[in-house]
Amino acid sequence: MNIMPNRMDYGFMKYQREFEEKALSVLRSGWYVLGKEVASFEENFAAYTGSKCCVGLASGLDALWIAVKLLGIGPGDEVLIQGNTYIASVMGITINGATPVFVEPDEYYQINADKIEEKITEKTKAIMVVHLYGHVADMDKIMHICKKHHLKLIEDCAQSHGALYKGKMTGTFGDAGCFSFYPSKNLGAFGDAGALVTNDAGLAEDARVFRNYGSEKRYYNKVVGANSRLDELQAGLLNVRLAHLEEITEERRQLAEVYSRQLHQENILLPATRRDTCPVWHQYVIRSHRRQELTDYLNGKGIGTIIHYPIPPHLSEAYRSLGHRKGDFPITEEYADTVLSIPLYTDMREEEQRYTIDCINAFT
Numbered sequence: 001m002n003i004m005p006n007r008m009d010y011g012f013m014k015y016q017r018e019f020e021e022k023a024l025s026v027l028r029s030g031w032y033v034l035g036k037e038v039a040s041f042e043e044n045f046a047a048y049t050g051s052k053c054c055v056g057l058a059s060g061l062d063a064l065w066i067a068v069k070l071l072g073i074g075p076g077d078e079v080l081i082q083g084n085t086y087i088a089s090v091m092g093i094t095i096n097g098a099t100p101v102f103v104e105p106d107e108y109y110q111i112n113a114d115k116i117e118e119k120i121t122e123k124t125k126a127i128m129v130v131h132l133y134g135h136v137a138d139m140d141k142i143m144h145i146c147k148k149h150h151l152k153l154i155e156d157c158a159q160s161h162g163a164l165y166k167g168k169m170t171g172t173f174g175d176a177g178c179f180s181f182y183p184s185k186n187l188g189a190f191g192d193a194g195a196l197v198t199n200d201a202g203l204a205e206d207a208r209v210f211r212n213y214g215s216e217k218r219y220y221n222k223v224v225g226a227n228s229r230l231d232e233l234q235a236g237l238l239n240v241r242l243a244h245l246e247e248i249t250e251e252r253r254q255l256a257e258v259y260s261r262q263l264h265q266e267n268i269l270l271p272a273t274r275r276d277t278c279p280v281w282h283q284y285v286i287r288s289h290r291r292q293e294l295t296d297y298l299n300g301k302g303i304g305t306i307i308h309y310p311i312p313p314h315l316s317e318a319y320r321s322l323g324h325r326k327g328d329f330p331i332t333e334e335y336a337d338t339v340l341s342i343p344l345y346t347d348m349r350e351e352e353q354r355y356t357i358d359c360i361n362a363f364t
Contacts (some may be wrong), residue, residue: 001351003306003343005324008183011241011248011346012190018240019190026236034212034229037236041179042195042243048162049169051177051197053204054229057211060158060194064092066228068126069175070206071152073098075115077125081152082111083312084330085130089156091311092178093128100322102314104331108274109133109285113141116148126152131170133162133341134252134282136184136274139165139173146174154178159282161187162192162249166276171197181238186252186280187245193234194348248346249280255344255353256281262357267294283308287338295340301359346355 026037035340037057046054057063075097081089083102093100101119102105106112109132116127129137130242146153153174157163158172161179171177181193182187183238198204209216214225222322241248260270269287275280288294288337295305314324343356 001355003304003353003356005306005341005343006184007345008188008339009135010186010348014347015240015244019237022236022240023233026233032232035232037232037239038230041230041235041239041242044239044335045179045195046197048245049171049177049197051273052199053197055196055198055204055211056235057194057196057229058228059192061088061091061183062211062226063176063178063180063196063226064089064128064156065095066207066210066226067154067178068096068098068128070210071126071154071175073125073152076123077201078114078121079126080111080119080124080126081128081352082130082132083314083329084109084309084335085132085156085313086158086309087313087316087318088112089128089130090319092154092156098125099123100313100319102329103323103330104232105132105168105335106138108135108137108272109335110135110274111142112143113138116142116145119147120149122150124151126150126154129174130155130156130158130284131163131193134159134163134272134278134280135271135287136160136163136165136170136279138274139168143173148307150225158182158185158281158356161185163280164247164278172199172269173249175200176203177216181234186248186282187238187241189234189238189241191234193230193238195230203321206306242316251346251348252281252344253279255348256284258353259284259342259344259357263360265360265363267363268360281344283341284344285339285341287335288340290296290339291338294360297363298342298359301355302361303343303356305343308341309313310336310338312336 158180
């Protein structure tokens with residue numbers, strides 16, 4: 001067998017007719033930027049998440065940095081964020097000239113809420129929560145901290161479309177929820193796309209103006225904005241996939257359950273699920289101190305894997321200026337050295353998962 005760590009063609013083929021009909025409809029419409037498909041997706045996704053407003057943007061990174069900017073965070077300000085996130089989360093902070101302050105993750109790979117307050121200073125303006133791998137952070141504790149210290153809360157939901165904490169969806173707890181619809185996401189487009197959701201109508205209106213060159217009316221510019229518009233074709237295709245998202249999510253939960261029930265390998269640690277949460281399993285992430293051996297073994301069996309992420313942001317060349325050194329965040333670094341994402345994707349075949357499980361269990 002040749003099993004990829006992620007397959008996007010399966011997800012296309014499963015709903016191929018609907019995708020093709022929608023693409024042709026948009027192409028034939030003659031309207032390709034900020035039209036009825038974007039308006040429809042914004043309305044549909046806001047309703048799905050339980051938010052009052054949704055603003056379609058060009059990417060998940062744009063959603064992050066625009067949210068940070070419009071919340072008034074900039075040079076001299078600090079934003080707390082978990083150390084083991086993807087570097088885009090950190091870029092959302094630093095693009096605005098603000099400083100990321102890293103917090104170690106907990107056993108669920110989320111920001112450790114018990115370690116947040118010790119990092120708060122007079123410069124702290126916000127917490128950016130990253131619901132990593134489709135799991136959910138400890139939102140009760142984090143919301144309490146934000147209220148106590150008068151901090152903004154930004155949620156990076158690039159991997160958590162539809163994930164629940166006590167029945168409430170990620171992205172709806174704070175000032176802004178930032179989503180990526182990169183093709184590999186559970187709710188994936190067919191190129192770059194993103195969105196910001198919020199219950200603050202003023203913030204949503206500011207984002208709509210900002211994404212369109214700072215213009216509310218064509219050629220009349222209120223502010224110096226950006227070109228970050230979700231285009232019509234991607235919005236239309238996202239509308240198709242959104243209609244099937246609950247089915248997609250349930251399938252991923254079932255695949256994860258099979259992994260958790262049938263993987264019996266002393267050299268790996270399986271992922272845990274926080275109480276009162278319902279993850280969406282963007283990735284199924286195991287840990288092993290023999291990761292390289294396991295990776296090589298699986299590659300030899302035709303099974304692909306991905307490391308999310310081998311170099312934590314504080315050790316990346318891009319953020320050398322922050323002055324961090326190896327050993328500053330030992331839990332973050334241990335995760336970077338041991339995590340491994342195994343195959344999980346929409347419409348994964350039973351025989352593909354069975355083969356993957358058998359090979360992992362046979363590793364010695």
